[in-house]
Amino acid sequence: MGRGTRPRTGGQRAGEAAQPTTLSRKGRTGGRGERVRAQQVAPQRRGPGPSQPVRGRGARSRSPSSSCRGGPDGPAGAALRTPVRPGACLPISRRTRPLPAVAGAMALPGARARGWAAATKMAQRRRHAEDAKGFPSTAPPSSRAALYVHWPYCEKRCSYCNFNKYVPRGVEEAAMRSCLVTEAQTLLGLSGVRRVDSVFFGGGTPSLASPNTVAAVLEAVDQAAHLPADSEVTLEANPTSAPGSRLAAFGAAGINRLSIGLQSLDDKELQLLGRTHSASDALQTLAEARRLFPGRVSVDLMLGLPAQKSGPWLRQLRELLGYCDDHISLYQLTLERGTALFTQVQRGTLPAPDPEVAAEMYQEGRAVLREAGFRQYEVSNFARNGALSTHNWTYWQCGQYLGVGPGAHGRFVPQGAGGHTREARIQTLEPDNWMKEVTLFGHGTRKRVPLGELELLEEVLAMGLRTDVGITHQHWQRFASQLSLWDVFGSSQEVKALLVQGLLLLDHRGLRCSWEGLAVLDSLLLTLLPRLQEAWLQRAPPLGKGDDQMFL
């Protein structure tokens, strides 16, 4: 099938948790407002607006998987117009408009003043204490979770970025640290989680935070739950904010995996993106990171920039192969309304990125990585030597995760809320407001949305198919014990057509995309999601409340 003959897409936007179809459903949030307040959620100010529903016409034409991290993202229909959208890793996408910088705060106090010794000591204490606790590694899913921590500050606004980030004059780091610790403790308590399998410090630019802050959060997590020494603990690092000595201090604080925002190996492109680093800065950081965290360094590389051509980009990728470690993420640029790049393209001072060229880059790029021994384990993510990101894997497998910090997202079953219903949560976006709320309530949750049965299944489908293993029968049954994958998809003629075209596989293992299918996942979901909705509505009535699903 030639290019352009079928709707193509690939995934979601870079760097976000691919998830909640739910938080973004119009009409669902309104009626819950009162209940939410009654549940003592911190007062709402503003935040991500409602996004497109998953069902209905608008939703069909956009990719559910494109809503990756904190809010609705790309324009409706982007999934059809855009050939591939590799990118994002987390659930919700965000319509988080960057808010004004925090004014009048002091410059980086905290760790720099205190030195790294405290951080190192804390990390060591954590490691030693764990054996004594004797936690079973086979804790039930309801008592396990991943934990995301959002550091909302950056040195400078990149021209393309619409994440929840702020460029302050200074940061009240001690206050921020204390609030992150408090919120982590509160959410761990609310969730009843007793074991944290991974922690991810994302942003913003968490490599601007002090290692003391990272250590304090990890210490709190370990005390409130249990953080095994071999848990994956990732930090996103920007090249210019992460010299070797600082990276080492993060290692001493408990970080054991780094995700470097390299973005490009072309200085002109880096300038266009408004990055503060050069290609040589990026390579130097990468080399230092590999020395300190061998086998546990990832790089983000962007594609589909205005005027970018496939040949030179592939040369960059090949060059990168000479320097990189065992994990690479390829993120297609999403032109975000409200960013400098969007305005430049809108005014015609820059050409719009060509989706056909981006599709070509993605297809050829993934082939290059395959040849180099990388497994494409997810739409945008490639690993060799088993270096998959376990944190992001939890999101794709619809495991529980807690979101700590301004604008963080989480999904977990709150204890004491009368049962097993999983909730999507989003924390208040603006850091000062979030800190006030954490101080008052112990957390800055601004929205809680219980996930309905069908919504959860839609997520299991849309998220699971992003991975190369797809959805096994066993995995599906954890969420839908009375509706098998065969029941849902086995008799659909439309699904059969996708199987015949070799885009999808449904067999004794479960449902998954083929290599070709993974690159056009969003278009497959246009068929699969409605089929799931139909089958779910026609299913035999459940025996009793909660009998047909486990919401874990």
Ligand SMILES: C[S@@+](CC[C@H](N)C(=O)[O-])C[C@H]1O[C@@H](n2cnc3c(N)ncnc32)[C@H](O)[C@@H]1O
């Ligand atoms: C851009 S991805 C980069 C991942 C990187 N390529 C890697 O392999 O580690 C950032 C990750 O942070 C997490 N994340 C980002 N924003 C988040 C948010 N607001 N709430 C929860 N998790 C978030 C997700 O796990 C997402 O995959």
Ligand SMILES: C[S@@+](CC[C@H](N)C(=O)[O-])C[C@H]1O[C@@H](n2cnc3c(N)ncnc32)[C@H](O)[C@@H]1O
């Ligand atoms: C939000 S950043 C946070 C980490 C760090 N500050 C950095 O810049 O690498 C995480 C990733 O999201 C990607 N990203 C942000 N906005 C994007 C967009 N509009 N399109 C594609 N990728 C984007 C960045 O390139 C980066 O690799």
Ligand code: SF4
């Ligand atoms: S440094 Fe990262 S989070 Fe900050 S503006 Fe740039 S891309 Fe966005």
